Amino acid sequence: MATSIERILGSEQYRPLLAIIKGLRNGAVYGTKVRFPHALVMTLLFKDGSTQDKVWSILEATFTHSKNLALFVLLYKSLTSLMEHVQSEKSQLHSFVAAFIGGYIVFGKYNKVNEQINLYLLSRIIYGLAKLAVKRGYIPKPAGDPFPWFAAFVWGIVLWQFEYEKDTLQPSLQSSMTYLYHDSNVWTNLKNFIWHNR
Template structure:
């Protein structure tokens, strides 16, 4: 069996299996803790029956990450073969591999994967990708357009004339300012939509917002009840 692990012929398959294993471990850790906390917060009753949906959600999350990891790794290994894209096109192969894996796992073309979990993971990645694309475009603009800035002495400098420390400070300032506007817009929209058409928000977000913000619908007969003790 040890010869299989060192045999280059089996290396692509072993890498795919290892990625799937890591997806199971990571998905299990993330989903179990999240589902357990949500279950304890919003549901009542005996502990053991309440653990069943926690374990099911953990299994579903692990399946999604493991399936995508395996499909993606296999697709990329096949695409970089000389008869297809070739080893010099790894970025294109990874783009196509990601699209192919998402078509099977995340797009809900097939009914094998939990739609709520695939929605959550995809939306999480969307927010991260949006921020990353913004930073990439900013870097491209600064390098290609070479905008002018004034230093503390009032001298006009191109972006490339700045030291690496000054460039980093400038980028962080722009990142920070854009994040402020992004956060303001997102929270303004989510609170507006929750009041206007809450049924269009994702169910777990809607339930958590109801729990936190709809306190005017609650009534309390004592301070103990008010404090939830």
């Protein structure tokens, strides 16, 4: 039996299907590895409620992240494999079309986990597109290190938004910034100055 399984795993005939199955598995595992510790820490530090509510919140966020990432990988790999098979060649357009469809179906449903994943990716692609523009010669390569300017604009904009257009920011970011910048202006005694926030 083990020999026949190993023969199938080594077969080029089944490789596309096996890659889809392993992609589904890797999406589930990666989603769990990324979300569980994040949900655990954020829940223990910032959420109120019973222990049962906290455990449920951690498990729900972990399941959602893991399931969505696994489904997205399944869709993406299935669609790119299908398009490559139909056209008998690989194309850059296949990646975009497959991810576009998968993104709409899986990550287009609004929930906090999808919002965080989409925002995470947005920041990475904006940064990556700026690098691509330099790489392709659309904009000149900066003479010095652009990272300090990038950081300055990011922080300048986000604090301006927080102070004057707070409702336009994501709720978890509003909470973090309130804790850092507004709650630090409030205390009544040594206890809530050093140990407790309020």
